[in-house]
Amino acid sequence: MRYLLFWGLLLFPGILLAQNNLVIRAPSSITPGSNNVLIGIGASNSAMTGLSNTVIGRNAGISITSGANNVFVGTQAGLSNTNGTQNTFVGGLAGNDNTTGDLNTFIGAQAGNSNTLGTSNIYIGFGSGNDNTIGNNNTFVGTSSGTSSTIASNNSFFGASAGQNNRSGTNNVFVGDQTGISNTSANQNTFVGSQSGFDNTTGANNTFIGFQTAHNNTTGQNNVVIGPKSGTAITTGNNNVLLGANTQTTTSSLQNAVAIGTNARVALNHAIVLGDPTNNSIAVGIGTDSPQFPLDVRGIINLRNNGKIKFAHLSNPLFQGTTDQFLTVDEQGETVLAKHRLRIDNANQWSDKVFSATYSLRPLASVATYIQQHGHLPGVPSADEMVKEGVDLVKINATLLEKIEELTLYSIQLEIETKTREQKQQAEIDELKALVKQLLEKK
Structure with missing residues (x-):
């Protein structure tokens, strides 16, 4: 004991200056468990039998009985832990309510504060995973990330307030400030980018990538939206694919629509749109890297199942009254109406x-x-x-x-x-x- 006091004074000279603080706590009994390091007023307790715990902070790990291989650092960190093992709680009230949960890492004040039985969780940041009780295999990194999660499992939230209101949604990945902040019970979503999927509550199986992508989606499902501020018009639409900056549907409930390209717009269900409809320079190439026309194809176009080609906007109508007209191609390769002219080979x-x-x-x-x-x-x-x-x-x-x-x-x-x-x-x-x-x- 004499040696322990000597090293304590040498390493922590503040013990001589401060009042009501105890830097190194002398054990209340000769052997409270084995291989434990206990530092702080009320740290752990004299009846513990757990092994290899490191407890630092006022009332940290005060309820430990048989819990082992834990690291609790901060006021009331791991306060309620009894049998939980291999946990790391760093920060005031971190893992405060944990009792038997194992293999958790909570870093930050109130991180995992309400966790009781949850296992294999990683919460880093003030209040991250604060309300989780029995959820497992979650990774929350960022202030208030996954704060309201209670029973949710298998989620990964990275960024301040990411997935903040998620309660029971599972298998979600939210990356970025306030991504999926309104999500409550939706599953299998991937949101990447600040405020992407911001209003999503129960929409499932969505992939949103980019700043504020699908910001206003609430219940829409199976959507893929990639590009900054794309898909902001969607709220309840399902099975849509939007690729490109500010690519949008024109209505909030569109179904099975595809729009590709910057500022592309799609207005009909089951439709595919390529490019900005207001940009007259859009050219789509198939089999060519330098298309010259809205649709430039190198090769044969094959129309199956009695398919047809309709020309809706020629310079002259395709039909005038009941008189058929002749469709041909001019010297510039453009389709035009012309007089009937047939040629022979020889x-x-x-x-x-x-x-x-x-x-x-x-x-x-x-x-x-x-x-x-x-x-x-x-x-x-x-x-x-x-x-x-x-x-x-x-x-x-x-x-x-x-x-x-x-x-x-x-x-x-x-x-x-x-x-x-x-x-x-x-x-x-x-x-x-x-x-x-x-x-x-x-x-």
């Missing part, structure tokens, strides 16, 4: 071959026989073929003109035959007239 595809000297014109008798057998002209698709295979406009136009030119040749042939017949008939008439005249003259 001259042999056109109908001029009908007028070639080597062209074999089918006799009309043969044509008549073919029509009787097949019900359509030779070389012209049947109705069944048109239904099954459709029509190639270039080929069908060439075929129709071929039939017209064949008809012209038939007409020419008929005219030649008619003139030849008329000439022969006229010659016969003239000959008969001459014979009649001769007979009359002989009489």
